[in-house]
Amino acid sequence: MAQPSKRQLEKHIQQCAHDSANIVFVNHARERMRLRKINDPMVLETLRKGIIAREPEPDMKAPGLRCVMERYVSGVNVGVVVLVDHPAPDLLVITVMEVTKG
Template sequence: MNHARQRMRSRGINDPMVLETLRKGVIMRTPEPDMRAAGLRCVMERYVSGVNVGVVVLVDHPAPDLTVITVMEVIKG
């Protein structure tokens, strides 16, 4: 989570923006297996406070928790 926090600070993305992305965002890209851990790597995306926020998470089914890997601004184009 330290990596994600560093990226949030450097990109001007705050906790409420990340939480809204996780709660209401959509998965626009096909989830991929993670090479370092068991589970799938997914990118949740949502337009929040004028920024297209992407939150990369690790989903390890059936565990109910998500692991946030990194946070980014998604450039559409």
């Protein structure tokens, strides 16, 4: 099966994120969220309304693609790295960061 386009992945993530049961956070992501003062609602909005600004990359440890969803939320440019095994609805949040443009 051909790899989905960036736009198709973006739509897939946005749709799957509307059901929070599809979203799983790894411990590293939770630690980074605490450290960077980024909360669950900010991450959820980023996944539901954000865009993929960078090219998705294959993950070395698990099947699927690493996608960085980005969105400006509550005064912060939030980046959420999510592992997507398209077409499965599960979204694994790997890390969360503040994205700097420059």
